[in-house]
Amino acid sequence: MASNLVVIEYDDPYKAEEMRLKLIKMQKEYLIDLEDAVVAVKDDKGKIKLHQSINLTAHGATSGGFWGALVGLLFLNPLLGMAIGAATGAVSGALTDLGINDKFMKELAAGMTPGGSTLFVLVRKATPERVLEEMQGTGGRILKTSLAHEDEAKLQAALSAAKG
Numbered sequence: 462m463a464s465n466l467v468v469i470e471y472d473d474p475y476k477a478e479e480m481r482l483k484l485i486k487m488q489k490e491y492l493i494d495l496e497d498a499v500v501a502v503k504d505d506k507g508k509i510k511l512h513q514s515i516n517l518t519a520h521g522a523t524s525g526g527f528w529g530a531l532v533g534l535l536f537l538n539p540l541l542g543m544a545i546g547a548a549t550g551a552v553s554g555a556l557t558d559l560g561i562n563d564k565f566m567k568e569l570a571a572g573m574t575p576g577g578s579t580l581f582v583l584v585r586k587a588t589p590e591r592v593l594e595e596m597q598g599t600g601g602r603i604l605k606t607s608l609a610h611e612d613e614a615k616l617q618a619a620l621s622a623a624k625g
Contacts, residue, residue, distance in 0.1 A: 464496045464583040468605040469620065470573070474502050477578035478512060480599060484582060492591045496583035503573040569604060579604070593619040 471477050477500040487493045500512040573579060580601075593615060601620045606613045 469580045469601040477580035493587040494585040499581045502578045
């Protein structure tokens with residue numbers, strides 16, 4: 462079964478990490494089945510730091526390679542580009558399969574707000590009502606998702622809603 466990718470941007474440098482921890486808690490309560498969750502934070506100088514989750518999967522190699530390539534392509538610098546080398550082509554293809562293209566990645570890297578954070582989540586399955594309830598009123602903007610339009614609209618409405 463394919464995982465859904467959800468990318469949510471926050472203006473606060475700690476909010477994406479707070480949401481990642483909330484998702485991990487929901488996973489322990491069997492409300493969501495995460496493949497992985499990663500946070501990227503852009504500091505005031507424009508430098509991007511990546512906070513990889515404790516590996517949530519039984520097989521870390523795929524996950525580590527996926528996030529390494531995603532971040533390498535997102536925030537590519539020449540040295541990283543050379544280090545990733547030939548592997549980038551294969552992983553780039555896998556990222557494209559998820560609907561992540563080079564144009565989107567470059568726009569995302571350029572558009573990240575200094576002092577902001579971005580949450581990247583790969584979700585295998587979830588109990589949507591409970592997850593939306595937990596995420597209600599947390600702010601954030603959906604930048605990219607492989608969810609159906611209706612589910613994406615429900616998630617954005619929950620993020621934007623006043624905390625009830």
